[in-house]
Each structure stands twice: as C-alpha cells, then as structure tokens.
Amino acid sequence: MKETILERRTRLLGPNVPTFYETPVHLVKGEGVWLWDADGRKYLDCYNNVAHVGHCHPHVVKAVSEQAATLNTHTRYLHDGILDYVERLTGKFSHDLSQAVMVCTGSEANDIAMRMAQAVTGKTGFIATDNTYHGNTALVSQISTRKPPIGGYSDAIRLVPSPDTLNPLGGDLATQGAAFRREIQQAIDDLNERGVGFAGMVLCPSFCNEGFPSLHDGFLDEAVKVIRAAGGLIICDEVQPGFGRVGSHWWGHERVGFAPDIVTLGKPMGNGHPVAAVVTRPDVMAAFREAFSYFNTFGGNPVSAAAASAVLDVIEGENLVQNARDVSDYAIAQMDLIDHPYKVNVRGTGLFFGMEYMDHDGNPASVFVVRVVEEMRKRGVLMNAIGRHRNTLKIRPPLVIKKPEIDFALEALSAALKVVPL
Amino acid sequence: MKETILERRTRLLGPNVPTFYETPVHLVKGEGVWLWDADGRKYLDCYNNVAHVGHCHPHVVKAVSEQAATLNTHTRYLHDGILDYVERLTGKFSHDLSQAVMVCTGSEANDIAMRMAQAVTGKTGFIATDNTYHGNTALVSQISTRKPPIGGYSDAIRLVPSPDTLNPLGGDLATQGAAFRREIQQAIDDLNERGVGFAGMVLCPSFCNEGFPSLHDGFLDEAVKVIRAAGGLIICDEVQPGFGRVGSHWWGHERVGFAPDIVTLGKPMGNGHPVAAVVTRPDVMAAFREAFSYFNTFGGNPVSAAAASAVLDVIEGENLVQNARDVSDYAIAQMDLIDHPYKVNVRGTGLFFGMEYMDHDGNPASVFVVRVVEEMRKRGVLMNAIGRHRNTLKIRPPLVIKKPEIDFALEALSAALKVVPL
Numbered sequence: 001m002k003e004t005i006l007e008r009r010t011r012l013l014g015p016n017v018p019t020f021y022e023t024p025v026h027l028v029k030g031e032g033v034w035l036w037d038a039d040g041r042k043y044l045d046c047y048n049n050v051a052h053v054g055h056c057h058p059h060v061v062k063a064v065s066e067q068a069a070t071l072n073t074h075t076r077y078l079h080d081g082i083l084d085y086v087e088r089l090t091g092k093f094s095h096d097l098s099q100a101v102m103v104c105t106g107s108e109a110n111d112i113a114m115r116m117a118q119a120v121t122g123k124t125g126f127i128a129t130d131n132t133y134h135g136n137t138a139l140v141s142q143i144s145t146r147k148p149p150i151g152g153y154s155d156a157i158r159l160v161p162s163p164d165t166l167n168p169l170g171g172d173l174a175t176q177g178a179a180f181r182r183e184i185q186q187a188i189d190d191l192n193e194r195g196v197g198f199a200g201m202v203l204c205p206s207f208c209n210e211g212f213p214s215l216h217d218g219f220l221d222e223a224v225k226v227i228r229a230a231g232g233l234i235i236c237d238e239v240q241p242g243f244g245r246v247g248s249h250w251w252g253h254e255r256v257g258f259a260p261d262i263v264t265l266g267k268p269m270g271n272g273h274p275v276a277a278v279v280t281r282p283d284v285m286a287a288f289r290e291a292f293s294y295f296n297t298f299g300g301n302p303v304s305a306a307a308a309s310a311v312l313d314v315i316e317g318e319n320l321v322q323n324a325r326d327v328s329d330y331a332i333a334q335m336d337l338i339d340h341p342y343k344v345n346v347r348g349t350g351l352f353f354g355m356e357y358m359d360h361d362g363n364p365a366s367v368f369v370v371r372v373v374e375e376m377r378k379r380g381v382l383m384n385a386i387g388r389h390r391n392t393l394k395i396r397p398p399l400v401i402k403k404p405e406i407d408f409a410l411e412a413l414s415a416a417l418k419v420v421p422l
Numbered sequence: 423m424k425e426t427i428l429e430r431r432t433r434l435l436g437p438n439v440p441t442f443y444e445t446p447v448h449l450v451k452g453e454g455v456w457l458w459d460a461d462g463r464k465y466l467d468c469y470n471n472v473a474h475v476g477h478c479h480p481h482v483v484k485a486v487s488e489q490a491a492t493l494n495t496h497t498r499y500l501h502d503g504i505l506d507y508v509e510r511l512t513g514k515f516s517h518d519l520s521q522a523v524m525v526c527t528g529s530e531a532n533d534i535a536m537r538m539a540q541a542v543t544g545k546t547g548f549i550a551t552d553n554t555y556h557g558n559t560a561l562v563s564q565i566s567t568r569k570p571p572i573g574g575y576s577d578a579i580r581l582v583p584s585p586d587t588l589n590p591l592g593g594d595l596a597t598q599g600a601a602f603r604r605e606i607q608q609a610i611d612d613l614n615e616r617g618v619g620f621a622g623m624v625l626c627p628s629f630c631n632e633g634f635p636s637l638h639d640g641f642l643d644e645a646v647k648v649i650r651a652a653g654g655l656i657i658c659d660e661v662q663p664g665f666g667r668v669g670s671h672w673w674g675h676e677r678v679g680f681a682p683d684i685v686t687l688g689k690p691m692g693n694g695h696p697v698a699a700v701v702t703r704p705d706v707m708a709a710f711r712e713a714f715s716y717f718n719t720f721g722g723n724p725v726s727a728a729a730a731s732a733v734l735d736v737i738e739g740e741n742l743v744q745n746a747r748d749v750s751d752y753a754i755a756q757m758d759l760i761d762h763p764y765k766v767n768v769r770g771t772g773l774f775f776g777m778e779y780m781d782h783d784g785n786p787a788s789v790f791v792v793r794v795v796e797e798m799r800k801r802g803v804l805m806n807a808i809g810r811h812r813n814t815l816k817i818r819p820p821l822v823i824k825k826p827e828i829d830f831a832l833e834a835l836s837a838a839l840k841v842v843p844l
Contacts, residue, residue: 005500005502005505006500008505008509009500009505011521012505012508012509012512012520012521012522013504013505013508013521013522013523013707014521014523014704014707014708014710014711015707015708015711015712016711016712016715017497017711017717018498018715018717019498019499019500020498020499024498024499024500025499025500026499026500026501027493027495027499027500027501028492028493028501029492029493030492030493030494030495035493035495035499048495048496050494050495050496050719050720051494051495055493055494055495056490056491056492056493056494058491060490061487061490061491064486064487064490065483065486065487065490065491068478068482068483068486068487068694068695069478069480069483069487070450070451070452070478071449071450071451071452071457071477071478072452072472072473072477072478072693072694072695073449073452073457073470073472073473073477073694074470074472075439076440076441076442076446077441077442077446077447077448077449077457078427078428078431078441078446078447078448078449079448079449079450080427082435083427083430083431083434083435086434086435087430087434090434098434099433099434099435099436100434100435101435101436103527104526104527104530104696104720105525105526105527105530105718105719105720106719107530107718108526108527108529108530108559111559111560114560115560115572118572118573119572124573136716136717136718137530137533137559137560137561138533138536138537138559138560138561139559139560139561141714146715147714147715147716147717148714149714150537150540150541150713150714151540151546266719267719271494272490272494272495272720272723272725273490273494273696273720273725274526274695274696274697274720274721274723274726275696282436285435285436285437286436286437288436289436289437289438289439290437290438291572292563292569292570292571292572293438293440293568293569294558294569295439295440295558295569296527296529296558297472297527297528297688297689298472298526298527298694298695298696301694301696303694303695304696
C-alpha cells in the first residue's frame, strides 16, 4: 500500500501536528487570492493573513530573489536594508514608537516584548485574556490559552475574561469597557499580592483570537488608565490586525484609539518570508538593550528587510488599506443580506469578518459552523471558525481581495448554508 | 552634518546593538567566500557560518526564487516540500532520530528542545556549560552565559565548567572527560536537592562557544552515562558544528561518538534563509506533541524547505564535507608553520579553527588577539576571537573555501602578526 501524504506527514513530523479541514488541502500553487491543490482544484483564499498582499506577489518575489542573489548575511555587519526598512516602518507609528528590533517570528517578537516590560518595570507579572494566543516560545505560551504551556501557568500570569459581542462582560455592551477595566485591576492586585508585581498586559487591539468582538473607539481607555496607573506596559500584538487589515488605519491600536508602549508584528510583514519585529519607544528599547545583549542571526537580514520593504511598497502602491475599507463595507452589506435561522451576528473591521451562529435553543452552533467550513472547502473557498465556542465563521482574506471575489465567496456561503443540516 | 550609518543605526535600532570590529564593515555584496563593502573593498569571509555553502550560492538562490514565485504558505495545509526535506534530513541521522519540527531560528529550536525534555521527564532542571550561548528566547537565555537572562538565572539551571585545551578540567587532558562527568553529576544532584529535578543537558558537541577545545573521540562517554542514569535527555546543539563543518562527519556528535536524544539545527541550514529544526526520536516527539500543541507559521514553509533542501544539494553535489576535511588538514599544517612568540596552540576540526595566544607572563593575550582581528579586517580578511578570555583567533569560513584562499588568509595573518605590537 502506498503511504498517503498524511501518513507520511505523521511518520516524519510526529503525531498531533495541526492541519485545517477533515481532509486537509494539499496545495501546490498560489497567485493573488487563489490557491491550487495537487489535483488542479482552485480555491479562493478567504483565510490566509500570511500572504497579506496576495500569494506570490511578483513585486515581493522579485525583491526577495534579487536580494538573495546579492547579499544575505547577518546584522553584525552594517547594511542599509534594515535601516531603510525600520525608518519606513516606524514612520507609520505615532506615540514615539520610533525604534525596532527585527526578528523572525511573531513568537520571538512577543518573547522580546515581554522582556522589555520586565526590563522597564523590574517586575515579572503579565496579564492576557483567557481566550487567546500570542505565540509558542516557552515564555509566550504562558499567555496563550489556545496552547497552554507545558507544566501549567506560572504564578506570574493572570488571565482576564475576554470581551465579547453577544455576551459582553458585565452584561452590557455599552459598559463592557468598564467591566474589562475592573477585571484588569483585580488581576493587577492579585499579581502584586503574589509578590511578582505587574510588568504589563499583552493584548491584540482587535481581540482577534477572542472572536474579534465589536468594540467602539475608546473601548480600551479605562483599561489603559489602570494599567498605566499600576506602572505596567501595554504590549500591543498587531500580528493579526496590523499592516492595514483593519481598513480604517494601518494599525489596530489606532482604530481603538490608544497608545501602546510596545507593538509586535509578524505574519503579514513579509508576505510569507519569516520576518517579524518589535517596535517601541527609545526609553523602552534602551532599558531592554541595557538589560540583555540581544542579537538575532536572521532577524533583519538583507533578504528579510527586502521582503518586508516590498510588502510596504505593495500596500502603498496598490492602495490596499483603502481597498480593505471599501471591500469591507461592501462585504458586510452583502453578509447582512444572507438569511439563515442560526445566523445571529455579522461583524468585521476591514478585511476581518465574523458571522456568528446560535441554534434554536440559543446555544453556540459550533458543530454547524465546522460543517459550514468543510462545505465551503468543498465549494472551493477556504475559511475557518473562531470564538470561544468556535461558532463564528472567520473570514480573513489577503488584502488584495476585490468585490467580485467577495461575491464568489458569499454565493458559495449562501449555497453551503442551504445544504448543511441544522 | 550628515548622519553616519552607525548613528542612523543607533537612532533606529537603539543602543548596544552588537557589531563586529571597531569600525564595522558595511557590506553590500557577497559571492562564494568573498564579500564587498560599500566602497568596493573586497573581503575574504573566514568567519561566517550562515553562508554555509558560500554567499549567494546560485543553486540556493534559484530554489528560493522559484519556490517564492510558486507558493509560500504555512504547514496547516499539506505540502510535499517539508516532507521531502525532513525525509532527507533525518536520513542523515542515526540513533532513531527520525522525526523533526521545522522552525525559523536556532533559538526557537532550543526553546522547543528544552520543552521536549521537560515533557519526557516531567522535570524542569537543565545543565549547560558556564561559557556558552544557545540562543535568545527567555527560556534559552537561561542557559546562555554570553547573554545572561534578564532577572538572573532561575533555580532550575546549573552551569558546569566547560572543558578546555590548555587548562583542562582536573588539570589533565587525558582525564578531562572524567572531571567533566563529576561536575555534571554534582549539578544533577544539586537540581534534585533543589526539588526541580533534572530534565537534561544542552551541549554543543564541539563546545564551539567555549573555545572548541581539543576533544578525543569518546570524550563525552562518561558524561552521557551519568546523564542517562539520572533520567535526563541530551540535547545536542549542532547549530555550529552541523552540516558537515567538522569534516569527518555530517554532525558534531558523530565525531565525538555519542547518541543525542534531541538535535537542534540553525544558522547554516538555509544558507541565510531563516530556517531551523529540532530532530528527535518518535517517543520524544510524541511526548512533546501530546504535552503542547505546537505550530510555527513560517517553520517549514515551502520556501524554507526549498532553501534548506538546496543547501543539502550543494553540500552533497560539491562534496563539501570532503572539502572541509581536505582543506582542514592543509590549513592546520600551514597554521602550525606560523611563528609568533605568543602563539601557544593551533586546533581545529574541519573548517573550524582556533589559534590561541598567551603573553610572556603566561596570561591570555586577549588585547593582542583583538588587535590581530582588527588588523586582519584592514587586510581584507574577516575573522574573530573566542574563548573564555577571547585570546583565541576563531576562523570559521564558509564550507566552500579552498586552499588558495586559506593561503591568502594565512599570508595576511603572518603579516598582521608582524605588525601588531606585543
């Protein structure tokens, strides 16, 4: 018997290596918002935030190829690439967020960010929400409830309930911000009582993993106030909302309207090339650089800087932030028109959408949503589920998606919703 | 006044970002063993183990460029690239080291390896040497004396004295292995007394950062015995010696002749592309994969797998392990001929050489060696210093270096040694 690709994968990579879908897609080619599998089947990518400016964007491919053929070594030697890029990147931030460390993954970025907060405060305690993921190093897995750390959570970690659209903290959407602030204050008090002290809070400004609840401008103002009053730093994980995905702004924290002390960047930054960064103020950077002699061999190497710079070129040159805004408004209007007895909520910011489903008894329709995801895959559209109960369709296409492709996806969704049993 | 590149670097990246040389080299181009700076000055690279098969090797550049233009997404979808590579990579290991996790950096690899040992043993304590570096995540910096962790070492870490050529542990090269074993046993006992228990020891099989002492085959046998007897795992960091650099074998642990439980790979693996890996036995992998749901977005993506695979092609196609052996013997013979009153030792394994210097009072000639390094840079040859006192010239060229280039380097060294004041 010939070994299947899944059997081969288990033999070589081990058990329990995550895949998407009951029958995972075996991809061989990508272009723009489209992917092709080994059988020549075409899929519309409505999920991938790595291929931010579209799969295999020729401008990014050219930048990577040319730089790889010219020079690719580490940053203990001087090179203009990393400097040109950091100058350009930090130019997109306010709040004196003017310096950066370039690394290879969002996990590395958050691992550094947490140590920056420790270096500044001299404390070790962190707060995150109770339904999130910020990365996979030993330290960062301490604030990742999706992948709990080996050996359990340390005393230095406190998890607070995450905000929600349909079940807001405190029972009321209008006062959810105050309820979130009270939870954070309680966690800070706990960390101080435990003697570890409070170094900071790590949060995604769109609470993407939490199910991207509908949040109003200023939602975090009260939380920010108590974090600052306690001497903690705010680490803003922009791995998902950053680089224009929110449509209204370049960064998720701008949309919600607060000033982070540290911003971490990852997935979309190099359109698939392993590049990530930590952006912060000079005072925070100096505290970190004095406390720890950090050097990352591949971080900010000439090819990584070229890939990241090309991504900025494309976002700017193709007006992709504007595109995210325009397509977002259109898509939400179209999603609102979709009729289904389980459908209870449509929400979205830029090119990040959710469609939430509850059954007739008012319970999260988790199994139903998984079946819809599988049905969509059969119909050639890749999306996924999210939220505490995974009863929300998560739709997060590359930033280059246009209205006709949204139509294609939503027509498939309407058809899928008709055939998936209640 | 125009801002210099160093001033610009400090403004954008912050203070205390490490560079090489008093006046760092500003590189713009690389090819094979050669590098060019912004003024058109040419340098022989005798230090870089990232550009393992030579700077900008056309076969690797082509593989990266073609795959980047075809598909580059994450491994939650199936792709043959990662499987073909892991099959080929693990084929180069014995001891049932038949499965791998692909990641982006050596730091990520060691961060996982340590958690694998924790998952297998249920203990948290680690041993490393007192003069080493294994990476820069919060966890891995706990076993990195070159870059001590923020907040100091935890109770779960014990550092043992590293082996040395001129000052062997226990005073005698022949019995240094037994002395090393006694230190490790003491550290294991301490970890058990502290209640953290012993998860494993992380070591470089060539003790590269420690100054790559001369070690005989079987040097680690006694240490391995007490580690195993205590139930700990041996994590072998092959970031520096791996991929044929030692010349006699593909891996450093083969040269010393022991069986690691986990092997970590990094720098040379993708010739500059950010790719790294953890290779282990199925039982260790299963323990890790059951304890922690690990997923690395960029790890093993199609471009990373293509880069890494192309590096294997070149090592095999150009017989670079054989080249490392041949050039090594030649280089050591030539280095032995160099005459200088401070020169006390020449050593090397494959394309990793040391030349140690002591002054007339028998003290490490640290300042002298730094001056030699600077003088070599002026003469167009890049190398560096290493060892506890940084009194050993460290010469570690790309694996494609040939005898005429060794001659060029050593002629420059002879001349440099004549002009650097004692």
